[in-house]
Amino acid sequence: MVSLSIRNIRKAFGTTEVLKGISIDVAPGEFLVLVGPSGCGKSTLLNLIAGLEKITSGEIFIGDHLVNQVSPKDRDIAMVFQSYALYPNMKVRKNISFGLETRKIPKSEIEKTVQKVANMLQIEDLLDRKPAQLSGGQRQRVAMGRALARSPSVFLFDEPLSNLDAKLRVEMRTEIKLLHQRIATTIVYVTHDQIEAMTLADRIAIMKDGIVQQLDTPRNVYENPVNLFVAGFIGSHSMNVVPVRVVKSGQSNCLLIKTGEKTFTIPVDKNPSLLNKWIDRELILGFRPEQISDGFPNQAENNQIHTLESKVEVIEPTGPDTLVFIRINDKKVACRVHPNAARHPGETMKLMLDLSSAIFFDSDTEEQIS
């Protein structure tokens, strides 16, 4: 197992800077996911790690070796591409062995490796087919097989599942995770799909405009996003973000929350000093849809749960629960409620807002207030 260290990497194409100083340390055997909207520079970063593009400035270490000047073939990495990039004129067997042959590995050993990899990915039956004769999922497996064959120290994946249909994608996701648990090789995995990022990663790096916004565990980026961008990007339904006014009411800082005609003054008990600077000013309150519901299991002990009432605008049943959309301070807010508790659009509904894990953002800088 080998570590990967990216130190203050910059990359410009002509005059446009695509990566603006990226630093990430990947521990040996770690599964790091780079996630971000399309065009934010994820593939570029992966290409730099692979050595397929020249770094404008910065350093990349694989293990203890500075690899800035090392060619892709000598970096001991393997890459799986979005389009799979299988050699169209070669059979699957040859696709897998091509990299071994260029490295002059003895024939018998190559044969053994191909068999082992094919067995691991259950593609033994496909070895004598051409890529054109394979389905999307099979091509995906072959592409992984080609990467596995060389047992590199670092795997690079560039959106490997984005060309598969939804069902296959979920299956392959699980398989990649199992594979990582088995081989425990360091992986850098690029995706624009935050669910893929959440389910696969040991740590997630969320990128935007060539800058890493947050680098943390899936749980932390979900519960404690550093800014509004991360808050909006992570989560199958994004975090609710509502502009609120802070007022002093007796000893406690309170938030003014208006739903339709009614205004609720809700005390914030968590970390009382946090909001002292914000009295009589506006900031942005963030909370997940599951933090505003029809009820909570441990409701009685939690003194940060407050009751609201609001008119329901739209409902979206998802199966296990139903998303009820209301309006708070003129912003649309999603509430995750039990299907039985959901009211119809137009009706008024009682909701509980749990502020114990709510977070606050500065409305100008969009950074979390802490």
Add this chain to the structure above:
Amino acid sequence: MNDPMVHTAPKTAGVFAGRLFIYGLLILMVFYFLLPFIVMVLTSLKTMADIRTGNLISWPREFTLDAWKTAWGSACIAVECNGIKVYFWNSVKIVVPAVTISTLIGAANGYVFSKWKFWGSEVLFSLLLLGCFIPFQAILLPMAQTLGKLGLSQSLAGLILVHIIYGLAFTTLFFRNYYVTIPDELVKAARIDGAGFFRIFWKILLPVSTPIFVVCVIWQMTQIWNDFLFGVVFSAGGNQPITVALNNLVNTSTGTKAYNVDMAAAIIAATPTLLVYIVAGKYFVRGLTAGSVKG
């Protein structure tokens, strides 16, 4: 009765007449376009006496291959009376190396311009493309001077060189446009797999290039075989290609005009390009429309 045919093809008199009209028109058109060629073939099979007494499209009274034999082996071109066979082989000797070399260099150029872009390569490619639009006449004088300096004036080698250079703009364009449809990720994957510049070209790109090779070969072969201007300017005497010889044959005045020999010679001159189209024409169309290599 439940006759399914009634629903699919109602056989009324009107529909039948319509069909008849369409097919009749098509056959007429085919005949119209083929007519010149038919006249050529028929004339080449006639005797001179037949030609003198009959009219242009009359059926030969007797079929004879004499005109073909004369055209191939003994017709007089300028002062020599050895037919067009020498010039036919001249053209072959020009076309084979010129097509092969210009196609191979075009493939290599296209590979570099699509997959190994370097600083200024786009500009260089644009300049090269300009070559497609330079009229033949414009380069005659400078080319003649260049060939003179190289000591290749009036030689087959000189003519071959001219065709290679002139063809490069086209062959490069063909291959470059074909290779840009092949995903860059393929090249990246091969680089990570340890393959270098030539190995990637040889093992990955060339094996999937058949359609564009066919297009390129047909195009170049037709251009070079049919070329007249370069042939007439840059070669002389026994080194001339068949197009120039054909012109000289027709213009050589020894008494009466032997139309049957002229026609036979013209057909011989056109045969190779016709054959290429008949044999590989469908690959030509397929190659021009072939998109990216899926897989």
